[in-house]
Amino acid sequence: MVLKIGPYAVESGLVLAPMAGVTDVPYRRVCRRMGAGLTVAEMAASDAHLRCSAMTQRRTRADADDPLPVVQLLGADPDEMARAAQIAQEGGARIVDINFGCPARMVCGKACGSAIMREPELARRIMRAVRQAVTLPVTVKMRTGWDEVHKNAADIARAAEQEGLAAVTVHGRTRAARFTGRSDALEIARVVRAVSIPVVANGDVLEPADVLALIEKTGAAGVMIGRGAYGNPWIFRRARALLAGDPDPGLPAxxxxxxxxxxxxxxxxxxxxxxxxxxxxxxxxxxxxxxxxxxxxxxxxxxxxxxxxxxxxxxxxxxxxxxxxxxxxxxxxxxxxxxxx
Ligand SMILES: Cc1cc2nc3c(=O)[nH]c(=O)nc-3n(C[C@H](O)[C@H](O)[C@H](O)COP(=O)(O)O)c2cc1C
Structure with missing residues (x-):
């Protein structure tokens, strides 16, 4: 499986999810060594004040060891998001990802992350501003929607495609579900059908075999693994083996x-x-x-x-x-x- 993001080909299509406080530079290196084709840095606030913080600067700076560094930006102001994207590009990022998935109510004093999904026009303006600010491929990561009655991931994905974004990632839960219940592969499949840019499926991949099942259910071009990689970088090489049609080598001794x-x-x-x-x-x-x-x-x-x-x-x-x-x-x-x- 090869995941195409703009001019880049991500071999295996396996992506390590951004997880604030977990997937820092050293752990991303471990996961890439174990077969993750792409690793996404933890979300960085685009807010002008927070941009000065050591944490935001660290998250916006590309890791020199990473052949395809992805910087993820969070914010509700299109101009600030655009400026932050330029800073990420200057810092060596090769892909900029927009976060429309964070369930926290307020980040940097404003409703952002998945809250943006409730405002499709604002979502579009953010995507357009970021896309126009950089020459890099831009991607977006989202949930299926705000809650059970407002599932609009397919609409936001269509807007992403129209605005020239290179790929979308969908975590198969609504904002209201946070991390409860099961990630909904059928909703991800709906997004896959709605757009022709690559879709990365995300949610509840805990075992290598879950990767194959999720691809089969959704038709996604790639799979993103989050909590299944807790203390478990080997999940990537095991899933790679399965994707190649080889037996699962299992956990190492x-x-x-x-x-x-x-x-x-x-x-x-x-x-x-x-x-x-x-x-x-x-x-x-x-x-x-x-x-x-x-x-x-x-x-x-x-x-x-x-x-x-x-x-x-x-x-x-x-x-x-x-x-x-x-x-x-x-x-x-x-x-x-x-x-x-
Ligand atoms: C501790 C933790 C931190 C997270 N931080 C981020 C983040 O910085 N950016 C983001 O887009 N998603 C973040 N997420 C969501 C994950 O990227 C992923 O979408 C979610 O965990 C579902 O995938 P999983 O079932 O494979 O864990 C975080 C999740 C966890 C558990």
């Missing part, structure tokens, strides 16, 4: 997984200490180390839960240590012991 986990840990610490400490004094460095360790805990918990032996006291003890300690050395040693045993 615990010791093999361990080398990926340790590499992720080291890269995560290296990246976040540099980001948080910013060449400051020893005290700042120590704060950076602690921030890096704490932000890795969720990944550690997901990895260890996935590989833990049922009711194994040794595994449980190591997991407790790794997710509680404030010592980088102790956390690393705990991970090493867990995956080597």
């Amino acid at each position: 615990r010791s093999e997984a361990g080398s990926t986990v340790l590499e992720h840990f080291d890269a995560h610490v290296d990246y976040w200490v540099r980001e948080e400490a910013k060449g400051g004094d020893d005290e700042q460095l120590e704060r950076g180390r602690l921030a890096a360790l704490r932000s890795f805990r969720k990944h550690a918990r997901w990895y260890m839960t996935r590989f833990a032996r049922d009711k194994d006291a040794h595994d449980e003890r190591l997991m407790e240590i790794v997710v509680r300690t404030d010592s980088l050395e102790e956390a690393r040693a705990g991970l090493l012991e867990f995956f080597e045993s």
Whole structure:
């Protein structure tokens, strides 16, 4: 399967979903190494004030290691979105994605994300402004609509196509559903039928086989995986095998997984200490180390839960240590012991 986005061909059509607080630069690198064809950076606010924040600047700056960096922008003001898109382009992005899917009521003091789906004319103006501001392909990610009686993803997708956008991603839930219930593949299929630009299907892909099922149900050109990649970058290579008609290689053995986990840990610490400490004094460095360790805990918990032996006291003890300690050395040693045993 090849997903075409403007001039780019995304091999495998498998996309790592943007997940704020999870899919940072180090984890996106891990997932690409494991077979994700495209990874989308966490949403960045287009709001002029927030644009100055370290977090927004970090999310808008392309990762030099990424051959096809996608920057995702969130906002309700067409001019600010256009300016933010230009900044993303100057920062090295190769694709700009517009977020019409975030369910939070207010971001940057304004209704944006999925709230824009309630205002189709504003949605169109945002897409047009961003499209005209950059020479890059522009894509949009949305939900199926605001609620059960307002499902207008196909209309917004048609507007996206008319405005020259290169692809759309649809998460098969309404804004009202947030993350409850099941993602609705039939609604995604409706969008696929409504447009001739590529549609990426998203929602509830937890196992490699779910990728094939979602393609079959929707006819989508690509599949985006979010929570199914929690502590599970291997889902990409497994899904790739299935897409190629090969058998699922399964999860790696615990010791093999361990080398990926340790590499992720080291890269995560290296990246976040540099980001948080910013060449400051020893005290700042120590704060950076602690921030890096704490932000890795969720990944550690997901990895260890996935590989833990049922009711194994040794595994449980190591997991407790790794997710509680404030010592980088102790956390690393705990991970090493867990995956080597
Ligand atoms: C923790 C978390 C953070 C998310 N952050 C973003 C984001 O920054 N931008 C976005 O478009 N969607 C975001 N999403 C939504 C996901 O990209 C995806 O659409 C959703 O999780 C459904 O896919 P899944 O069932 O494969 O997880 C986030 C989801 C989660 C769970």
